Amino acid sequence: MTVLSDSQPVAVAAARLDALARQTLPKTVRLLTPKDYQTAFQQAEKFANRHWTLIVKANQQPLPRLGLAISKKQLARAVWRNRIKRIAREAFRQHKIDLCGYDIVVLGRKGTESVTSAQLHASFEHLIKKIKLSELNKLSVKEQA
Template structure:
């Protein structure tokens, strides 16, 4: 292979990683509620949106389920990250997803990001 390849990964500069960063987003107290998730947001001084994920064991017992939810959220974020405003985002699982289909979960995630104030 030659040349540079475009990464479809989830680079560290696009992540909310530290506890105090999550705390700042949650204490800013701005959020959008969906059927299964809540998207907390706070403007940042960076020129890009950053995403953090909170999938609790209380809401999704199996690690396989929690990992699936995180993969779905990261995948959607990667596709729209460049269109989002400069915000720190924390996507939190707020409802049990036992009866939900992947399509319903994707739609809920997509609707939250679409409703984010520009």
């Protein structure tokens, strides 16, 4: 079976849509290399609340990408760090479509080990809303200029 060169972009687009629709986090939606993280930290916006700090930078891709940087200094026990990562991945997975076009690095904060999972999830969703509002504000400023 031969593949036409014109159909290849269609296949790539279909794979990207599949990655958004899936209930998993494939490699295409994760920051994997140190270079990915460095790029995400350069000229990025910071969104924070009591439980999370999100470093957000627009990328040139149709998919959002997630990076986790939960340090031992912030959360001493591995159980706490793993729990925070699990909650962040789940919240990101549920809101992948809302975050298209962004690289997001999640930083853990001290004191989150004693907060309930529901509170952490709600807190993460609040930051996602702030990101979307920031995006809308930037678009309205560009339209006015």
